[in-house]
Amino acid sequence: MANPAAVPLAAHALFHTHDLDEARERVASVFCPHRLDRIGKGAFDACHHHLRGERLSLNYIAYGTKTLIAPGELRDFYLVQVPLSGAAAIRNGADTYVSDPARAAVLNPHHATTMIWDEDCRQVLLQIDRQALNAHLAGLIAGRPDRPLTFTGSFDLTSQRGAALKALLLYLVSEADAGRPVLRPGSLLGRQIESTLMTGLLEAHRHNFSDALSHSRGPAPLPRMVRQAEEYILAHVDQPIAIEDVAQAVGVSARTLQLAFRRFRDTTPMAFLRDARLDRADADLRAALPGSSVTEIATRWGFGHFGRFAGIYRARFGCTPRQTLQDALADRFVS
Template sequence: MVRGSPQFGKTALRKPLAHHALFRTIELDEAREQVARIFCEHRLDVIGKGGTDACHHHVRGERMSLNYIEYGAKTLISPSALETFYLLQIPLAGGAMIRNGTDLYFSDPKAAAVLNPHRETTMIWEEGTRQLLVQIERTALQSHLGSLVGGQARDPLTFQGPLDLTRGVGLQLKSLILHVISEVDAGRLAYGVPGLMSRQLENT
């Protein structure tokens, strides 16, 4: 395993959040273990040709985290239900077949996946898939929804299908996330440092 951004070389420094590298490894079991520490226990299997070349970059905020993950090979990922967090996945390259509950769809750079924590999830990431992932605490999102509507919802907040990234709210959200990551990479935004700025950003 390779830890920290200096060992990644010049190419890796162009990857999002490269200065916040958690690991890079060619060992599948190690990749599973390291990713599980941030997200949850899951099944991880290479189902295509070639071996794993996995890396994970991660910045933790108060109620959210920003992540960049790639596995290299075609990969099956099955975490069951995420339970404690929602996960927004924005492919930068490649794509993934997503099953979240009864929803089944393909996510690519034009369509993000939104994973509900109370529904079973299985994914197949295509070879060469590179994704940004925004992890949001389930209780925080439910609480924020309650503050907007003036009361707590009786049922879990549930998103359906892929999120269109080419127009409307999806395009605006993608642009905001890319801007935040760009500012973090440039050292102009200390996301993850507790304070009013981070909380306002997460509220947005």
């Protein structure tokens, strides 16, 4: 065992043991039940250090000998494993690769995992609550993920973004080792750092939502749910619909839909519906036949209060609906 003072997160030690069963039980209390077998010839010398945040935790684990670890599905959390030394063979679902100080492992919780850690493998691990990471992703893409977030392959820590995330992770470890832990429940700064770590991971490593998170210099792509909502509204513009109907049609909550429209359209779904109805009413006023009335046309497009309709019509088109109707009829008469 290395000098305890030189081991990361030493002030946050959970255990140090030579007993395989104790190590398995103590690690499981933080992560999940798993198979843990010594398959190397060296002495089993395990330790686990753990610093808990609000939505994630920092960990340091070493076993001192070649070890087989098979947790199956992690279920409730994603696990980023950054070797400080040594290497580990990883199988997570269909993915198989080797993790070392240049390549981290990101374990998907919905895929079964089996690992073999080499004798000299020492790792810093970032455990991220699954629901928290999915909620963070939803905020970045302005929509609830429609499938499990799935990372692919080893995580390149030599890339610009990968190196930046590793540097931030190790900085947080060094601050904790200096007696200044940033991550802790209830800390506003800690929560901001957690969000930065989650954003950094989502930006730096490949996954099935990478395209939606593309950070080109051009305008952000319009989320699919906004396009679907607009299509639904336009297809039902002549029917009585509420925001709950639109949200249900595209498979998100009303709140999520409102936030997406605010971010990408600078409006709301119901304001979009109102404007669509105004456009239809304006078209009908301009195509009206003799005997048509503003009230009739307004009612046709869902405007039951004539005074309010006249006000929002004028704000949008610069004249009253009655003026539009009169001008249209006069032009038709002259023609």
